[in-house]
Amino acid sequence: MKGVYHYFGRSIPNKHNEKEISEFLEKNPDYATKQYIVEHKYDGSNFQIIFTKEQGGDNESIVKTQFASRNCILGPGDSFNSYKTILSEEKHKKALENVKNYFIESNFESINLFGEIFGNVQKRIKYDLDEKNKILYFDVVFDGMYQNAKFFINWAKKMDLPIVESFMIGSFEECLNFDLNVCKTEAGDCIEGVVIKPYDDETTKPFYIKKKMPGFEEIVVKKTEKNPKTKSEKDVKLKAMFEQYPELENFSNYLNPNRAMSAFSKRPWTKKELPALANEIINDAFKDFKIDYETTKLTIDLIKKFYQSETFKISFLLFYGFEKRDEILK
Numbered sequence: 001m002k003g004v005y006h007y008f009g010r011s012i013p014n015k016h017n018e019k020e021i022s023e024f025l026e027k028n029p030d031y032a033t034k035q036y037i038v039e040h041k042y043d044g045s046n047f048q049i050i051f052t053k054e055q056g057g058d059n060e061s062i063v064k065t066q067f068a069s070r071n072c073i074l075g076p077g078d079s080f081n082s083y084k085t086i087l088s089e090e091k092h093k094k095a096l097e098n099v100k101n102y103f104i105e106s107n108f109e110s111i112n113l114f115g116e117i118f119g120n121v122q123k124r125i126k127y128d129l130d131e132k133n134k135i136l137y138f139d140v141v142f143d144g145m146y147q148n149a150k151f152f153i154n155w156a157k158k159m160d161l162p163i164v165e166s167f168m169i170g171s172f173e174e175c176l177n178f179d180l181n182v183c184k185t186e187a188g189d190c191i192e193g194v195v196i197k198p199y200d201d202e203t204t205k206p207f208y209i210k211k212k213m214p215g216f217e218e219i220v221v222k223k224t225e226k227n228p229k230t231k232s233e234k235d236v237k238l239k240a241m242f243e244q245y246p247e248l249e250n251f252s253n254y255l256n257p258n259r260a261m262s263a264f265s266k267r268p269w270t271k272k273e274l275p276a277l278a279n280e281i282i283n284d285a286f287k288d289f290k291i292d293y294e295t296t297k298l299t300i301d302l303i304k305k306f307y308q309s310e311t312f313k314i315s316f317l318l319f320y321g322f323e324k325r326d327e328i329l330k
Contacts, residue, residue: 019294028207031172033172034198037149038195039194040166041194042116043121043192044081044118046070046114046116047114048069048115050112050113051110053109063100069267070267074268078268080117082117085133086134098160098161099161110144111140111141112140113137118136119131119134127186127189136162136163148198149198150199191213193212194210195208195209196211251306254288255285263277263280263281264277278311282311289303
């Protein structure tokens with residue numbers, strides 16, 4: 001079906017979510033025998049360029065271009081990781097002009113081009129010495145249809161689009177067992193991780209898996225003290241919640257700086273939106289929590305009763321600046 005498609009909040013399961021992956025493969029067994037590709041997952045922010053057509057004078061097609069973060073369309077005043085400065089570089093202007101010409105000559109009604117802005121975004125990894133933000137592309141969608149990696153790589157070369165690097169092509173198991181320790185950035189740092197996805201799949205159902213280096217996980221098991229003095233001991237109702245839902249204590253493992261910074265990078269935020277950012281973090285954590293504790297009777301409302309203040313604190317501290325986040329969020 002043709003039309004305009006906006007893709008927001010697309011989530012990729014992590015390798016540790018083995019149950020989610022197994023369930024997908026059980027429902028789609030042919031995916032276990034496909035060829036896969038391992039691509040560099042950069043530590044940055046998801047970025048999207050949306051091309052649509054409008055009718056101009058003399059029945060000419062005019063291309064409308066919109067820019068988006070992972071979660072929303074960017075307005076004229078949104079700087080969002082200096083994307084305008086990056087796209088003003090000659091190589092990007094030339095590449096996007098090639099995409100526009102391709103689009104005009106095609107029968108497509110929309111093209112969604114996905115990329116990652118990285119460099120001076122998260123600051124957990126040093127990619128090079130100039131500390132300028134960069135964009136590399138990794139996916140394209142024509143009229144709502146995902147194009148496979150093999151097509152995208154060849155198409156992007158013709159468009160002169162800079163794309164994420166890939167490390168190997170192989171079977172599902174081979175790619176899943178790819179050793180992250182063999183990869184380094186140009187500056188010598190380790191990488192955040194990789195994305196594993198079908199290479200020459202002819203269907204349009206995206207099946208991507210994230211595999212991250214230790215230290216970048218969004219679920220971190222925290223050490224628990226013997227007889228910890230938690231808020232639940234001071235509050236009878238909260239203590240009763242822990243007794244009724246013993247898994248509640250483990251939810252704190254899903255709240256950590258990596259998850260918070262991931263949520264923070266999804267779109268531009270203002271300090272007035274701190275409650276919304278806290279809500280984004282805790283809802284995202286709850287999705288992973290439900291995968292690991294699928295039989296739990298806990299609801300998001302019950303979770304928020306105990307963890308909302310902790311999540312709000314993390315959201316507040318994110319605005320202190322990237323250089324202090326690791327120190328502040330310990």
